[in-house]
Amino acid sequence: MADLPTLRLMQGLAQRITATHPELVNSDASFGELAWNWGRTRGEGESRLWFSDGELVAWGRAELPRRVRRTDGSVKDITGAYLAYQVHPGHAELVDEVIAWFEATAPGVSRTVLPAAADTFGLRRWAAHGYEPDAPDAWSQLNERELADVAEPSLPAGFSFRTAAEVSPEAVVQAHVDAWAPTSYSLSSYLGVRQAPGYRGDLHVLVEAPDGTMACSAIMWLDEVNATVEFEPVGTHPGFRRLGLARAMLRHGMRLAAAAGARHATVACMGEPEPARELYYGVGFRAFSRDAPLIKAN
Incomplete structure (x- = not known):
């Protein structure tokens, strides 16, 4: 351990x-x-x-x-x-x-x-x-972009940006669970994440729906040595997908990261064609590197 x-x-x-x-x-x-x-x-x-x-x-x-x-x-x-x-x-x-x-x-x-x-x-x-x-x-594929000229985010009417510093831990955990169910993530998991070096509640962003649901969330990890920020994880509640929430949240997050000193951002996704990759391309990320999964069976 x-x-x-x-x-x-x-x-x-x-x-x-x-x-x-x-x-x-x-x-x-x-x-x-x-x-x-x-x-x-x-x-x-x-x-x-x-x-x-x-x-x-x-x-x-x-x-x-x-x-x-x-x-x-x-x-x-x-x-x-x-x-x-x-x-x-x-x-x-x-x-x-x-x-x-x-x-x-x-x-x-x-x-x-x-x-x-x-x-x-x-x-x-x-x-x-x-x-x-x-x-x-x-x-999986790593995507990157510079943080100059990030477009202004735009949310649908009634939705608003939040940070983990502004909402309860239970709401933060529920946002992750809703996006990734079934998952083993729990309140204990989140409390562990908050102890990890590099975690900042003001760089853990969420989108709140009109009914109070945390519809979208992402944690940004700021590497101050290299002035780069990494989004991990990024997820959206299935009931609020295809509304442009993640796109707006990513832009909002990049602006927050730039204000905190980051000049560069990364985010990973699965390499095969899927909506997440197109989402990241749509906000200016481009493929940078990839993994080569290996296995040895017994």
Whole structure:
């Protein structure tokens, strides 16, 4: 399990790689994604760190088979293991140690991992250990844009922008649950997210409907070192989709982020054609990098 000091070290590595090799930051290793995943799960799973001269240069976090209870009362059994990891390009040879650790930590089950598609050295090493491309629709895409000239947001009549600092924690959680049901996200998950380094209630934006429902929400994670902000997650209540709420919220959020010092923004989506990707393109984002999902079945 990764504790808070460990998370800060992992985020520091993400910031260093973002500054020099942003294309190598795979989807679970960005500054914001690390905070989001740690907060909602309280760092559950098995972790390992690698240091060089006292500085973190690689890490791995293995999510092992488990049973997950969701908000609709259902139970999901996860039978495989998944690895989130990051290796500094100056210590690329450590990927073999990461792979060996993962296989020793999760023996006898199928194992999946999402290295960056631009990490040609890493991909060769995973292949050498028997990992093959996973399902073709399992990859995710990172999108980016600069924060100059963000269009003014426009909401339908009766809707208004809010932040998590202005509404109750219960309303914030319900906004996520409504958008992503069924989900294991809970009030406890949100309280963990609020403890994660980089979380700011004034950069957690929502759209309130005329009836008081939080119809849309997004958390923005501000990496002050690189003056970049990451949207994660972004979701809309199914009863309020196709009204332009997410488009307006993203523009509103980007303006807030720019006022907080960000010059650049990112957001991830699944790589296969889907409405989310077109939404992000519609507010000025463009594809930047992608993951290359791999699997080794037993």
